[in-house]
Amino acid sequence: NAGVTQTPKFQVLKTGQSMTLQCAQDMNHNSMYWYRQDPGMGLRLIYYSASEGTTDKGEVPNGYNVSRLNKREFSLRLESAAPSQTSVYFCASSGVRGRLAGGTDTQYFGPGTRLTVL
Amino acid sequence: AQSVTQPDIHITVSEGASLELRCNYSYGATPYLFWYVQSPGQGLQLLLKYFSGDTLVQGIKGFEAEFKRSQSSFNLRKPSVHWSDAAEYFCAVGAPRGSYIPTFGRGTSLIVHP
Numbered sequence: 517n518a519g520v521t522q523t524p525k526f527q528v529l530k531t532g533q534s535m536t537l538q539c540a541q542d543m544n545h546n547s548m549y550w551y552r553q554d555p556g557m558g559l560r561l562i563y564y565s566a567s568e569g570t571t572d573k574g575e576v577p578n579g580y581n582v583s584r585l586n587k588r589e590f591s592l593r594l595e596s597a598a599p600s601q602t603s604v605y606f607c608a609s610s611g612v613r614g615r616l617a618g619g620t621d622t623q624y625f626g627p628g629t630r631l632t633v634l
Numbered sequence: 635a636q637s638v639t640q641p642d643i644h645i646t647v648s649e650g651a652s653l654e655l656r657c658n659y660s661y662g663a664t665p666y667l668f669w670y671v672q673s674p675g676q677g678l679q680l681l682l683k684y685f686s687g688d689t690l691v692q693g694i695k696g697f698e699a700e701f702k703r704s705q706s707s708f709n710l711r712k713p714s715v716h717w718s719d720a721a722e723y724f725c726a727v728g729a730p731r732g733s734y735i736p737t738f739g740r741g742t743s744l745i746v747h748p
Binding site for chain 2: 520547549556557558559561564566606608610612613618619620621622623624625626627628
């Protein structure tokens with residue numbers, strides 16, 4: 517099992533350019549997430565998807581869009597990149613602990629994408 | 635709403651010394667609790683988790699954590715630190731029902747001196 521994979525690993529953009537970060541998981545998880553990590557800020561949730569066909573905003577969604585293409589894939593799109601979006605982006609997936617209870621379970625993270633916007 | 639605090643931004647220890655990283659949470663009932671480790675340039679990896687039962691949980695790489703309900707804490711410990719333990723450590727709190735999204739602390743950076 518590859519777990520959670522992300523592409524690309526590194527990217528440099530100019531202000532105003534667009535790009536899509538790709539994420540895929542092979543653990544048959546229903547839930548997928550996009551986080552950004554900035555120094556001193558910890559992990560901040562951008563968007564998440566409870567299941568195929570649903571997406572919801574997290575803590576910092578402005579400037580981003582997402583697509584849950586199928587159960588395996590969850591992409592993050594920057595339509596018009598800004599320097600404030602320079603960050604490390606992590607994709608994660610998880611199951612749900614107790615199918616009816618809907619509790620938190622372990623998250624599995626990808627290796628990250630290091631994005632610089634000039 | 636749940637929240638988690640990691641009071642120490644940086645911790646420096648000598649190789650071979652013992653380690654304790656602090657984590658305090660806020661939640662209305664008994665939460666689910668997690669510790670993750672992030673090595674430089676890597677994603678986060680689960681060290682250990684607490685759902686219920688024995689309040690002392692063992693994890694990978696020789697780490698353990700103890701859930702103390704009276705102190706709302708879930709501190710991470712290791713009796714003897716190795717240089718390879720230098721990393722960022724994140725505590726996270728989750729809910730047993732109704733919300734599958736964890737809340738992460740801001741992390742503690744562990745520096746290990748030879």
